Amino acid sequence: MDLRETDEQRAVREEYGAWLTDFLPADYDDRYADYRWDISLRRAHQVAAFEAGWLQPAWPTEHGGRSLGPLEALTVRLESATRAAPKLPNIQGVGVVAPGLRAFGTPEQIERLLVPVLRGDEWWALGMSEPGAGSDFAGLRTKAVRDGDRYIVNGQKIWTTQAHESRWATLYVRTDPDAPKHRGISCLILDMQSPGVTVRPIRMATITDETFCEVFLDDVEVPTSALLGVENAGWQVAMASLDHERDMIWIMNWVEIGRGLRAVRQHGGGLDDQQLVELGRRLADAEALRMTGYRSLTNSLRGDPGKEFFILKLLGSEALQRTWDLAATVAGPAGLGDEALAFERHDALAATLYGGTSEVQRNIIGERVLGLPKG
Numbered sequence: 001m002d003l004r005e006t007d008e009q010r011a012v013r014e015e016y017g018a019w020l021t022d023f024l025p026a027d028y029d030d031r032y033a034d035y036r037w038d039i040s041l042r043r044a045h046q047v048a049a050f051e052a053g054w055l056q057p058a059w060p061t062e063h064g065g066r067s068l069g070p071l072e073a074l075t076v077r078l079e080s081a082t083r084a085a086p087k088l089p090n091i092q093g094v095g096v097v098a099p100g101l102r103a104f105g106t107p108e109q110i111e112r113l114l115v116p117v118l119r120g121d122e123w124w125a126l127g128m129s130e131p132g133a134g135s136d137f138a139g140l141r142t143k144a145v146r147d148g149d150r151y152i153v154n155g156q157k158i159w160t161t162q163a164h165e166s167r168w169a170t171l172y173v174r175t176d177p178d179a180p181k182h183r184g185i186s187c188l189i190l191d192m193q194s195p196g197v198t199v200r201p202i203r204m205a206t207i208t209d210e211t212f213c214e215v216f217l218d219d220v221e222v223p224t225s226a227l228l229g230v231e232n233a234g235w236q237v238a239m240a241s242l243d244h245e246r247d248m249i250w251i252m253n254w255v256e257i258g259r260g261l262r263a264v265r266q267h268g269g270g271l272d273d274q275q276l277v278e279l280g281r282r283l284a285d286a287e288a289l290r291m292t293g294y295r296s297l298t299n300s301l302r303g304d305p306g307k308e309f310f311i312l313k314l315l316g317s318e319a320l321q322r323t324w325d326l327a328a329t330v331a332g333p334a335g336l337g338d339e340a341l342a343f344e345r346h347d348a349l350a351a352t353l354y355g356g357t358s359e360v361q362r363n364i365i366g367e368r369v370l371g372l373p374k375g
């Protein structure tokens with residue numbers, strides 16, 4: 001792949017960059033630490049990006065895009081991440097739910113639900129993990145029993161980000177208890193206001209506005225028209241929806257590693273030899289991540305997703321964690337009072353858990369990339 005920017009990419013980057021500059025307050029860069037948590041600004045940014053076609057650049061205008069090609073769309077994402085554009089308030093809505101709705105939704109579901117999630121008017125939660133079924137997602141036990149034109153759902157979800165503020169959830173349930181684990185799961189669109197849904201936020205140990213919740217489901221009635229995709233093919237809905245998230249995660253990780261490296265320089269007046277070696281390793285990781293990301297994209301453009309895709313999550317999340325660890329180490333005791341540094345370090349800890357833990361990523365790489373026998 002030729003990594004030089006094409007004329008089309010440059011034009012898109014400049015147009016998007018100018019739009020972002022116009023949108024953001026003039027002191028955004030200087031006061032980023034405050035604006036980062038400004039929910040009004042973040043909501044306004046999502047609506048404006050949707051209307052200007054920068055939200056999902058590869059999608060058509062009515063779905064928040066400009067029908068850009070994959071390279072130009074990547075350029076927009078990189079520019080957005082590099083400029084630290086305001087984070088979407090309900091990121092899983094745009095990053096995971098919306099692609100799933102477009103791919104698997106009925107025309108009625110798309111018509112009713114897609115634009116509100118893209119504009120951020122209606123937030124969504126992802127009802128996947130359960131106590132005892134996190135990494136082993138296929139082992140989920142929440143069950144839905146069909147009764148005429150509705151399902152009766154019973155069970156429990158956990159780690160459901162923003163469930164307490166969400167209007168809807170993609171709820172993964174077991175609809176065929178006799179089928180092999182992967183084949184008996186369906187995805188339902190759950191109206192979070194349905195009777196029988198109880199949401200309990202979990203107290204967080206870190207600064208965040210992405211509170212986890214437990215969600216309890218007691219005899220909840222869900223109409224069969226709220227099935228997303230085909231009954232018992234929920235596994236495919238989950239995997240396809242998460243692929244989009246994984247495509248975005250490496251870019252986010254790469255940019256955040258860059259910020260971490262700048263923090264190392266800012267805090268580390270005189271790095272010792274060991275820290276210099278660590279710094280060199282992290283710089284190499286960042287470059288390896290970018291190259292692997294591009295290689296993965298090249299493969300997709302050629303019609304074969306390739307195997308690099310499986311490496312990106314593990315490499316990006318672990319390099320991110322190590323970078324912020326290094327920043328904290330070089331800052332020493334002075335770093336203890338630095339709230340932004342503490343936040344980044346805590347936030348990086350989560351990166352090796354969500355979207356599949358590092359151990360599970362290593363299993364996947366072992367089996368699918370290296371062809372090792374299943375453990």
Ligand SMILES: Cc1cc2nc3c(=O)[nH]c(=O)nc-3n(C[C@H](O)[C@H](O)[C@H](O)COP(=O)(O)OP(=O)(O)OC[C@H]3O[C@@H](n4cnc5c(N)ncnc54)[C@H](O)[C@@H]3O)c2cc1C
Nearest residue numbers: 126127128129134135159160161350353354355357359360
């Ligand atoms: C910031 C964040 C946001 C999240 N948001 C959501 C959300 O919105 N919705 C949702 O449904 N979930 C969400 N999750 C949950 C996330 O998907 C799970 O935490 C993750 O899948 C791991 O599951 P678990 O926590 O149950 O850990 P477990 O699966 O119980 O794993 C515990 C430990 O055992 C290891 N392990 C497990 N199985 C294996 C194996 N086969 N081989 C080797 N090691 C193994 C794991 O790596 C881990 O270290 C979120 C998590 C985080 C951190």
